[in-house]
Amino acid sequence: MPSPARKLLIGLSPRMMRNLPPEYGFRNKTLQYLEQSMAHWVMASGALVVMIPTVDAEGAVQATDLSVRDYARSLDGLILQGGADIDPIAYGERPSELLMTTDPERDRFELTLLRAFVDAGKPVLGICRGMQLINVAHGGSLYQDLVGGGATRSQHYVPAQYDEHAHSLRMREQGWLASLYPQAADPQVNSIHHQGVKQLGDGLEVEAWSEDGIAECIRGTGESFVVGVQWHPEFHDHRFPDLLPGRPLLMAFMEAARRFEQALAA
Numbered sequence: 001m002p003s004p005a006r007k008l009l010i011g012l013s014p015r016m017m018r019n020l021p022p023e024y025g026f027r028n029k030t031l032q033y034l035e036q037s038m039a040h041w042v043m044a045s046g047a048l049v050v051m052i053p054t055v056d057a058e059g060a061v062q063a064t065d066l067s068v069r070d071y072a073r074s075l076d077g078l079i080l081q082g083g084a085d086i087d088p089i090a091y092g093e094r095p096s097e098l099l100m101t102t103d104p105e106r107d108r109f110e111l112t113l114l115r116a117f118v119d120a121g122k123p124v125l126g127i128c129r130g131m132q133l134i135n136v137a138h139g140g141s142l143y144q145d146l147v148g149g150g151a152t153r154s155q156h157y158v159p160a161q162y163d164e165h166a167h168s169l170r171m172r173e174q175g176w177l178a179s180l181y182p183q184a185a186d187p188q189v190n191s192i193h194h195q196g197v198k199q200l201g202d203g204l205e206v207e208a209w210s211e212d213g214i215a216e217c218i219r220g221t222g223e224s225f226v227v228g229v230q231w232h233p234e235f236h237d238h239r240f241p242d243l244l245p246g247r248p249l250l251m252a253f254m255e256a257a258r259r260f261e262q263a264l265a266a
Helices: 036-043 068-074 104-119 129-137 176-180 247-265
Strands: 009-012 015-017 031-033 048-051 077-080 124-127 166-171 188-190 204-210 215-220 226-229
Touching: 009 036, 036 048, 068 104, 077 104, 077 129, 077 247, 104 124, 104 129, 124 129, 124 247, 129 215, 129 226, 176 204, 176 215, 176 247, 204 226, 226 247
Parallel strands: 009 048, 009 077, 077 124, 124 226
Antiparallel strands: 015 031, 166 188, 166 204, 204 215, 215 226
């Protein structure tokens, strides 16, 4: 009787929370955490999920003891969570007054982590900020604010609505994303971002746009699975039956991780 397939082990980059209110009980400390919807969305595929704490070469964990390459060798894939704006210094621009909260330390760690997984040939999926990070890692740039930067007149982030705010999605005809959703006549996705792709990075192509022309899905043109989506598929749950289901996207990522794992075992 053949042994059951090993469960895939997927790494999720952490969100950060600093300067917590005293009632949290972590005075002068930093929290690194997973948002529950993201963890459960990935676990619903049957994979095991681990959060990847930051490796700080100047902190308690020295680069000589542990590196992001150790994570890339040990895990089957990487998912980059949403969160704070990316510091524009990372793509060669000066910060403007349009920026919201940034976290340069997180930027540095995730860019290094992303490159380690790509170098290892392991699949990477970027969600919202994660998609923007993929673009920056490939030499692209961002609108520090979509409306303020003149990219669109439509608000892609409405705080009072948060994940209830949605818009239409236009997929590239006969593209990779469209092949995952052959029955999607009028796809809709949530929209919780005020930044977006400005200059597309090298080796990337756009798979989908919002109704006002903002890139909503990008994909690497190389052999490795590198995909970013601007929406949050982990929030496309039973509350929003009209939104594009997240499972086909997730399973494409998982299948890429399984193929790589099987190739190593062959």
